[in-house]
Amino acid sequence: MKKNIAIIMGGYSSEVAISIKSGNVVHKHLNKEKYNSYRIHILKEGWFYVDENETKFPVNKHDFSVEIENSKITFDCVFNAIHGAPGENGVILAYFDLLGIKHTSAPFYQMALTFNKRDTLSILKKYNIPAAKSVYLNKGNTIDTSDIVEKVGLPCFVKPNNAGSSFGISKVHEEEKLLEAIEVAYKEDSEILIESFLEGTEVSVGVIEYNNEITVLPITEIVSENDFFDYEAKYEGKSQEITPARISSEEEDKVRAIAKKVYTVLNMNGFSRSEYILVNGEPHFLEMNTVPGLTEESILPQQANEAGISLAELFDNAIQTQLN
Incomplete structure (x- = not known):
C-alpha cells in the first residue's frame, strides 16, 4: 500500500521561493509507485495542500490532515523542504513530534x-x-566598532545569527561601513555574528x-x-x-x-x-x-549525483530511514 508523504515547503523567512522550488523538485522525483506525495505550503497566511491544478485545500492544524472531496488524508511521513523558519529551526518539527508524525529531518533540538x-x-x-574569530551582538547592544575591528580584523563578515541563503550577510572592508552592515543583518534577525575573514x-x-x-x-x-x-x-x-x-x-x-x-x-x-x-x-x-537546497542544480544533489545517487534514491532513502 502506498504511503502518504507530505512535502512541506515555503516557510516564514526570506527563503520562501527557494523552499517552494526545492519542495517541487522533491514532489517531481518521489517514486510514484511507492508514495502519494502532497505539496503542503506552510506560509504566514496559512497552511494549504496545493494540488496539480494549483487548487488550495486548508490543512487542519489540530492533526495535520487535509480533507479532499469529503475524504480525510493523513500522512505517514513529512518530507521537510522548508529552508529557514519554521522548518530548519526545528519549530514545526516539535509540532510533528507532538502529533507522532515522522519526518525526514533531525530531531527538533538539533535543528534549532x-x-x-x-x-x-x-x-x-x-x-x-x-573556526573564524567572532563577536556576537544582540539588537540593542552598544556597538563599539573599533573594539569589533580589534577583535576580528578587516575585512570581516556580518551575518544574521539565524538565517540562510546568505540573506543579510555583508563583507565589510572599512570600519566606517560596519554600522550599515549591522543594520542590514538586523533586518533578518535580532542576533548577529561578526566573523574574521x-x-x-x-x-x-x-x-x-x-x-x-x-x-x-x-x-x-x-x-x-x-x-x-x-x-x-x-x-x-x-x-x-x-x-x-x-x-x-x-x-x-x-x-x-x-x-x-x-x-x-x-x-x-x-x-x-x-x-x-x-x-x-x-x-x-x-x-x-x-535543509539544504534540493533542486537539480543545488550543491547537495550535485554531490549525490557524483556519488552515483539519483534524486529519486536520495529522497526515497530519507523517507525510508524514518519509516523503517
Missing part, C-alpha cells in the same frame, strides 16, 4: 541548535573544530544518513564571481561549483574527517551540508545547513 550559528560554534569549539579555498560538503550509515558525499569547491558566496552567487549563477573539489587528497581526507566529526558531535541525522574554508590546508568550519 544548528540553525543558531553562535550556539553551534560554541559547541564545536569544545571539540577543537577550527578567512583567506583560502571554500568548500561545501554534504553529510547524510544513507542506507543507515553516516555518508560523506563528494566535496564541492565554491568559486564566487562576487566578493563572497552571496545570494547572487548561490542562486543566480554568479559562482562556479566544482564537484569534486580541486583540492589535494590530504585536504580531502581532512575535510571528510572533520565533516563526519561535526555531524556526529552535533548528534545529527538526515540531510546536512556544511561549509569550510581551507586555510593553509586546514578546514575551518563556517556553518551547517540542515
Whole structure:
C-alpha cells in the first residue's frame, strides 16, 4: 500500500521561493509507485495542500490532515523542504513530534541548535573544530566598532545569527561601513555574528544518513564571481561549483574527517551540508545547513549525483530511514 508523504515547503523567512522550488523538485522525483506525495505550503497566511491544478485545500492544524472531496488524508511521513523558519529551526518539527508524525529531518533540538550559528560554534569549539574569530551582538547592544575591528580584523563578515541563503550577510572592508552592515543583518534577525575573514579555498560538503550509515558525499569547491558566496552567487549563477573539489587528497581526507566529526558531535541525522574554508590546508568550519537546497542544480544533489545517487534514491532513502 502506498504511503502518504507530505512535502512541506515555503516557510516564514526570506527563503520562501527557494523552499517552494526545492519542495517541487522533491514532489517531481518521489517514486510514484511507492508514495502519494502532497505539496503542503506552510506560509504566514496559512497552511494549504496545493494540488496539480494549483487548487488550495486548508490543512487542519489540530492533526495535520487535509480533507479532499469529503475524504480525510493523513500522512505517514513529512518530507521537510522548508529552508529557514519554521522548518530548519526545528519549530514545526516539535509540532510533528507532538502529533507522532515522522519526518525526514533531525530531531527538533538539533535543528534549532544548528540553525543558531553562535550556539553551534560554541559547541564545536569544545571539540577543537577550527573556526573564524567572532563577536556576537544582540539588537540593542552598544556597538563599539573599533573594539569589533580589534577583535576580528578587516575585512570581516556580518551575518544574521539565524538565517540562510546568505540573506543579510555583508563583507565589510572599512570600519566606517560596519554600522550599515549591522543594520542590514538586523533586518533578518535580532542576533548577529561578526566573523574574521578567512583567506583560502571554500568548500561545501554534504553529510547524510544513507542506507543507515553516516555518508560523506563528494566535496564541492565554491568559486564566487562576487566578493563572497552571496545570494547572487548561490542562486543566480554568479559562482562556479566544482564537484569534486580541486583540492589535494590530504585536504580531502581532512575535510571528510572533520565533516563526519561535526555531524556526529552535533548528534545529527538526515540531510546536512556544511561549509569550510581551507586555510593553509586546514578546514575551518563556517556553518551547517540542515535543509539544504534540493533542486537539480543545488550543491547537495550535485554531490549525490557524483556519488552515483539519483534524486529519486536520495529522497526515497530519507523517507525510508524514518519509516523503517
